[in-house]
Every structure is written in C-alpha cells, then in structure tokens.
Amino acid sequence: MARNIASSGACLAWVRAISQAYNELDRSQYEALQLVDLKLKVSFWRARVLDEVFNRQPHWHAGLSADELETEQDVTLQILLCLDLKFTPAQLERAAQLLPLPLSAQLRAAQGIPTAGFPEHDDIAGPGVELNIVANRGSGTPYEKWREDERLSRYRYEKDGVRYRGILFRPGDILLANVNLDGNGVYTSLSEPRSCSSHSAYFAMLEHAGRKLPVVIETYEKGVRPVPLSVFLGSKFCSYVEVFRHREYGAGHAAAVNQAAAEFIENVRGYNFDCEDQDRNYMSCTSVGRFLHQAAGLCPSPRVSRLDHPRVRRNLGKIGFRYFAYFGPVDFLLSDCLHCVGTVDNNQVNKLVARELIDRQFQRHFANSDIDIRRFPFPYRLNLWGLRQMRRKTLIGRLIGWLEGFNAETLPKGPDDLLALIVLAEKQVGKCIRQVHAAIADVLAGYEQLDMNRFSADARVEHALQQHFNLPWLPQLSSESARLEKPLVDSPKRL
Numbered sequence: 001m002a003r004n005i006a007s008s009g010a011c012l013a014w015v016r017a018i019s020q021a022y023n024e025l026d027r028s029q030y031e032a033l034q035l036v037d038l039k040l041k042v043s044f045w046r047a048r049v050l051d052e053v054f055n056r057q058p059h060w061h062a063g064l065s066a067d068e069l070e071t072e073q074d075v076t077l078q079i080l081l082c083l084d085l086k087f088t089p090a091q092l093e094r095a096a097q098l099l100p101l102p103l104s105a106q107l108r109a110a111q112g113i114p115t116a117g118f119p120e121h122d123d124i125a126g127p128g129v130e131l132n133i134v135a136n137r138g139s140g141t142p143y144e145k146w147r148e149d150e151r152l153s154r155y156r157y158e159k160d161g162v163r164y165r166g167i168l169f170r171p172g173d174i175l176l177a178n179v180n181l182d183g184n185g186v187y188t189s190l191s192e193p194r195s196c197s198s199h200s201a202y203f204a205m206l207e208h209a210g211r212k213l214p215v216v217i218e219t220y221e222k223g224v225r226p227v228p229l230s231v232f233l234g235s236k237f238c239s240y241v242e243v244f245r246h247r248e249y250g251a252g253h254a255a256a257v258n259q260a261a262a263e264f265i266e267n268v269r270g271y272n273f274d275c276e277d278q279d280r281n282y283m284s285c286t287s288v289g290r291f292l293h294q295a296a297g298l299c300p301s302p303r304v305s306r307l308d309h310p311r312v313r314r315n316l317g318k319i320g321f322r323y324f325a326y327f328g329p330v331d332f333l334l335s336d337c338l339h340c341v342g343t344v345d346n347n348q349v350n351k352l353v354a355r356e357l358i359d360r361q362f363q364r365h366f367a368n369s370d371i372d373i374r375r376f377p378f379p380y381r382l383n384l385w386g387l388r389q390m391r392r393k394t395l396i397g398r399l400i401g402w403l404e405g406f407n408a409e410t411l412p413k414g415p416d417d418l419l420a421l422i423v424l425a426e427k428q429v430g431k432c433i434r435q436v437h438a439a440i441a442d443v444l445a446g447y448e449q450l451d452m453n454r455f456s457a458d459a460r461v462e463h464a465l466q467q468h469f470n471l472p473w474l475p476q477l478s479s480e481s482a483r484l485e486k487p488l489v490d491s492p493k494r495l
Contacts, residue, residue: 008075013051013261015082018042023235023343028336035333037195037452040356043349044450045239046085053079054091057098081110082167084166086235086346087486112230123156125166126230133231135179135199135238136220138405143265152228153211160254161205162214165233167243171257172296173203174289174332175216175232178352182430187422190312190366191305191328197242200285200329201232203291204261205254217261217268217284217292219260222410226261226266239348244338246292253296261343264288270406273329273414276303282413286327303327305416315371320415350444354437355431357456361469362429365476375473378427383420387411393495397429425471432469439464 011317017127022042027035043078057076077099077258087095092111102118109121114128129151133139146152157161176197184223185198201218206226215226216233231237248251264283272282290300305328307313313324332338389397401407412419443460444450455461470476 001104005252008057008072008079009052012075012079012082015079018045019082019084020226023340026336026437027340028334030334030340032196032330032334036356039240039242040349041450042343042454043352044447046083046345047347047349048448049394050080050083050085050087050091054094054098068230073099073103077107080107081166082336084343084345086111086344088347091347091375092319094131112165112233123154124163127146127151127154127228128230129230130236131228131231131232132239133187133227135177135218136184137181137221138220146228147206147208152230152483153213155214155229157212160251161203162229164214164229165342165344166242169206169229169243169342170245170249170310171254171261171468172246172249172292172298174338174450175201175245175339176242176329176333177201177204177232177238178355179235179238179350180351181426181431182355183426184429184430185355185359186425186429187260188328188330189363190307191318191326191330192308193304193330193334195328196330197332197334198329200289201227202289203229203243204262204292205258206262206265208310215261217288219283219288221269221412222452223270223406224264224283224288226265235346235348236297238344239346239351241344242333243342243344244332244342246293246338248298248337253298256296258294260292263289269320270405270410271412271414273321273412273418274323276323276325277413279413284327286329286331289332290327299337301332301337304331304334306461307377311366312366315366315369316418318371319417319421322415322417348365349450350437350441351433353444353450353455354440354451356452356463357440357461358433358436358469360456361432362471363466363475365471365474367467369475372473376426377473380420380424384416385423387416391416417418428471432471435468436464438469 030332053076060113080095095107097108105118105121108110108115109125112126114122114125114130131146133141155164158168159170160189161168162413177199178197187197188195188198190248192430199218201216204215204217204226209317211217213226214229216229217224217226218232225282233241234278267281270279272279272284272287275286277287283291293300303325305322305326307316307326333476386397390406390408390411391397440461442454443458447455
C-alpha cells in the first residue's frame with residue numbers, strides 16, 4: 001500500500017503508473033476470472049490509497065514555504081484525479097479541508113459535481129442533475145420527459161463525443177457495468193467463462209430541439225432506452241464501469257452509430273433472452289452493441305461465452321430456456337477487437353465483493369444442484385398465469401398488460417417460465433447479497449490488500465455465505481456434493 005511512499009511526487013508516479021497499466025492491459029490475453037479478481041483488487045487498492053493520501057498529506061506538507069505548499073497541493077490534486085474514484089461526501093469534505101478552494105472545485109468537477117463560483121469547470125462537471133432512473137427497470141422519468149431539460153446537454157464536447165469523469169466518450173463505446181440492482185447477475189453468472197459484469201450498454205449522441213444529448217443506450221425490461229450519461233455513471237445507477245472502444249473506430253463511424261441508436265430506441269419492442277437472435281425487434285443488452293457496431297461497418301466481437309455445463313443446461317431447461325449459444329458482456333471484455341479507454345469507479349468495493357461472492361455461490365449451486373420447481377415462490381405461478389393471458393390477448397391479459405405497461409408485442413422474447421421467475425429470483429439473490437454485504441464489511445476492513453481466493457477462503461466469509469445464501473428452490477449442496485462438485489470452466493479460448 002501507500003505506506004511506503006515517502007513523498008507526494010513518488011505517490012503520484014506510483015498511482016499514475018498503476019492506473020495507466022490497468023487501463024492499457026490487453027484483456028484478451030487473460031482468463032475472465034483473473035480479470036474479475038484484478039478489477040476487485042484494483043478497486044480495493046484505490047480506496048485504500050485514498051485513505052492513505054488523506055493521512056499522509058499533512059506529513060507531506062509540513063514545514064513547507066507558501067510556494068512549496070502550493071506545488072505540493074497541485075501534486076496532491078493530481079493524485080486524487082488519477083485514482084479515478086468517486087468520493088463519498090465525507091471524503092469530499094476532507095479534500096476541501098486540505099486543498100484550496102480552486103483546486104477543490106476542480107476535483108469536484110472531475111467527480112461530476114459543479115461548484116458555485118467556478119463556471120469554468122461547469123462543462124467538465126456535467127449536468128449535475130439527479131433523476132429517478134435505475135438499471136433495467138422502467139422509470140417515471142422517460143426519455144420524452146427528461147430530454148426537455150437543457151442541463152442534460154451540458155458537457156465538455158470533444159471530437160465526436162464528450163469528456164466526462166475523466167474519459168472521452170465516443171459513439172459506439174461499450175460500457176461494461178456492475179449496476180446497483182442486487183441480484184442482477186443471476187443470469188450472466190451462469191456463463192462460461194466467468195461473467196465480468198451483469199450489464200453492457202453503449203454511448204451515443206442523440207439530438208433533440210437542436211441540442212446534443214450524450215446518452216447511454218441500454219436494454220431494460222421494456223426494450224431499449226437512452227439514459228443520460230451522467231445518470232448512468234452516477235453512484236445510484238452503477239457501482240463500477242469499464243469503457244471499451246473498437247480498435248477500428250474512427251470519426252467517420254459516429255453518424256452511423258448515432259443513427260442506429262436512435263432507430264433502436266424507436267423500433268425495438270422488448271427484451272430478448274436469446275443473445276444470438278438476429279431479430280432486431282427484440283434485443284439483449286449485448287446484441288445492442290453488436291448491432292451498433294455492425295451498423296457502423298465495424299468487425300464483430302467473436303463469441304467466447306457458452307452455457308455449456310450439463311446441469312446448468314438441465315436446470316435452465318426446466319424453465320424452458322434453450323438459448324445455449326450465449327453472447328455475454330464478458331465476450332466484449334475478452335475481445336481483441338476492443339481496448340479499454342477508462343474506468344469509472346464509484347467507490348463501492350464492498351458491494352462489488354459481496355455481489356461477486358454470491359454470484360460465485362449461485363453459480364456453484366446451479367451447476368451442482370437440481371432446481372425444485374415445486375418450491376418456487378408463490379408469485380411465480382401468478383406471474384406465469386398472467387404472462388400466458390397477455391400472450392393470448394385475453395381481456396384479463398390486456399388489463400394486466402395495461403397495469404404493468406406491457407402488451408403481447410412488447411413482452412420480453414423468451415420462455416414464459418423463465419420470465420415468471422427471473423425477477424423473483426433476482427429479489428431473493430439480492431437479499432442474500434445485502435445480508436452478506438453487512439456480514440463481511442468488518443472482515444474486508446481488516447485486509448490491507450484484496451485477493452479473492454484468500455478472502456473467499458476466510459472462515460468468517462465462508463460462515464457468512466453458509467448463513468445467508470438460502471434459496472429454497474436451489475437446495476444447499478451436501479458436504480459430499482460440494483467436495484465432488486464439477487466447476488464451470490473459465491477459459492479465454494474462442495469457440
């Protein structure tokens with residue numbers, strides 16, 4: 001950790017080197033699980049370095065002349081900027097105590113927070129608007145409403161995109177996101193190789209009333225929608241995002257990407273559980289990106305993922321799922337067509353670790369247990385009945401659809417049994433995540449560095465998982481079964 005760094009200059013060089021090396025890492029040469037572990041390790045490192053910088057700064061600045069202090073404060077600001085980390089309100093207050101107001105305003109702008117009296121930073125700070133939009137769920141603030149807010153066009157425009165949170169976003173950039181919807185990784189956690197994030201989305205530039213709107217295009221339960229860039233990257237929406245760009249991308253591709261994005265918003269009817277389906281009326285989160293790149297004439301990322309484990313297939317088959325030719329967010333991560341251009345870390349490493357622990361636990365159980373349909377939550381049967389009514393366009397089905405905001409054409413494309421269960425399963429798994437999150441907080445606080453193999457083997461963590469991971473329809477493994485369990489494969493090799 002930073003405890004061996006004797007000066008602010010040495011600390012800056014160290015932080016800059018690690019941050020640059022992480023962003024420039026050729027991820028196509030590594031296994032997915034290695035990259036997931038590294039992501040968590042680096043996020044943990046950022047948080048620990050920030051604490052150490054706050055502790056070290058008075059020592060670094062002691063006994064300096066006014067000119068020397070000004071120089072040291074500039075260096076400290078650069079360290080804080082290089083961490084690419086969202087500060088908590090308490091950390092922002094701490095920074096404000098240690099930095100002069102102009103530097104504090106610059107730091108806040110890089111965090112997406114404008115400061116009164118410093119209009120020169122407003123475009124870097126971005127809109128500074130909070131909206132009630134969360135990942136994958138419908139919103140009371142739809143595109144038709146929020147696009148009227150002129151503040152949502154306030155960014156620093158560069159080339160064919162915008163610079164925000166330290167990253168130059170350009171049309172077609174892929175955002176691999178860990179969203180703040182606990183349980184959202186239920187589906188993606190079953191893929192081989194290991195899932196890297198639960199969601200993927202894409203940057204584009206839309207226009208409305210003569211104004212540019214930098215947005216993130218994402219699928220959600222009712223199709224494809226744009227979300228303001230600042231909202232998507234906010235702490236409420238996401239805990240962590242890595243941004244990737246196609247290696248062939250040039251300014252000439254922007255218009256095609258933006259046009260395709262606008263058409264998807266208008267024409268896509270609903271979500272699609274079949275990631276390989278070429279039907280452009282229904283899309284998964286990953287197929288949106290593949291279709292955007294295809295529209296721009298960029299070579300597609302190859303498929304690496306699969307749902308190949310025999311028991312995973314058998315269990316999914318019990319709820320009607322047959323789409324085993326799977327393309328997941330991890331396929332973008334491992335693609336040699338893409339390279340990382342930046343990281344948005346919202347300083348929620350405890351959440352990331354808890355979700356990862358539960359995702360791995362869920363994956364192990366799903367691959368080594370037989371799901372028991374008889375023990376599905378009661379609303380599953382109610383949901384299934386309602387879905388079938390909507391598919392048949394019965395009077396009661398139309399009434400249910402009106403209440404839920406769906407009709408027979410806009411329902412997700414996929415097996416009704418799966419649709420009836422997925423949200424219920426996400427809620428149950430989300431509850432497990434929140435309980436484990438609370439149980440491991442003190443354990444994680446005692447670690448100087450994070451190694452997921454070591455941490456997950458900690459007796460206190462194992463106890464927390466045993467105590468809080470409980471899905472009645474996915475029975476706990478017996479000790480003998482756990483000993484003999486066949487792990488899912490994690491390999492970067494192309495199929």
